[in-house]
Amino acid sequence: MADGDDRQATFGSDGSLETDTTPDATGENDFGEPKEQNETDGGYSRYAVSSLLQKAVRRSDEEVAAWAAWELARSGYAWNLWDRLNLYVVEDLRAGSDVALTIERYEELATERWEPAEWKGRLCAIHAALAAARARSTREGPNADEYFRTVADLRAEARERGEEPAHDFPVGDLEPGGEFDAIFDGHTGEGSKLGRGTRFFKTRGARVGPEGEGEHSARWQRLAMLLDDERDYSAAELDRAVEPVDPDDPWHEPETIRDADDDRDRNNRDDLDGNRDDPDDSDGSLADFSA
Secondary structure, three states, rough: OOOHHHOOOEEEOOOEEEOOOOOHHOOOOOOOOEOOOEEEOOOOEHHHHHHHHHHHHOOOOHHHHHHHHOOOOOOOHHHHHHHHHHHHHOOOOOOOOHHHOOOOOOOHHHHHHHHOOOHHHHHHHHHHHHHHHHHEEEHHHHHHHHHHHHHHHHHHHHHHOOOOOOOOOOOOOOOOOOOOOHHOOOHHHHHHHHHOOHHHHHHOOOOOOOOOOHHOOOOOOOOOOOOOOOOOHHHHHHHHHHHHOEEOOOOOOOOOOOOOOOOOOOOHHHOOOOOOOOOOOOOOOOOOOOO
């Protein structure tokens, strides 16, 4: 439950564990003995069971995950269970998994409609744990976070020494004309100064991939560009706007976008060659488009 955050384990200045056992977690264990602080009904430490649940989800051990969830729920630690399961969604499961909504729904049923430790609440706990264990496991989020944080420290240390960093962010220096030139459209200060308006956005900044636009989306994009009464797009520009990005080189954009058989003078066609002194769409507005 949401108030579970207030009952997370903390450590005192002397290293001792400071906890707050909820009333639901008191009473006797399965052996008729008074439960110790943070003890489950089965006589286990709730910290050990909680850790077991996470490792079982991570290793896709469905039976162990189901038991650990059941043990926490029946022992009065449902707040700990649901807090942990929601954390696993972002810490141990592949991004985009619909299991997040599944777990959220089971938590809602177990904590708002029914009693968490009762039969229906325990079933919700088991189902949620099974859903998590069956989802695609990965540590990509935490691994990326740790790597980026480490590189940030090394990068800052190198700057302090006046050296180039041995490791850098995957984007290097974000500057117009570089690998990520397409991001500098009218939504950025740099792109606005370069006069990059709607034309640049449509033919470069708004492209998707690697599958490209769907049939309907591509049709709508082309029609919207053809019906634009402020700009006259060439056939090459219309094609480029809906062309998938190259999966092996997703940021590449050509110096110019022009028809293969179009030999018109450069001054008589819309300029898309990235010339820093000649804006591509000086009267264009990006007010109607998101970045």
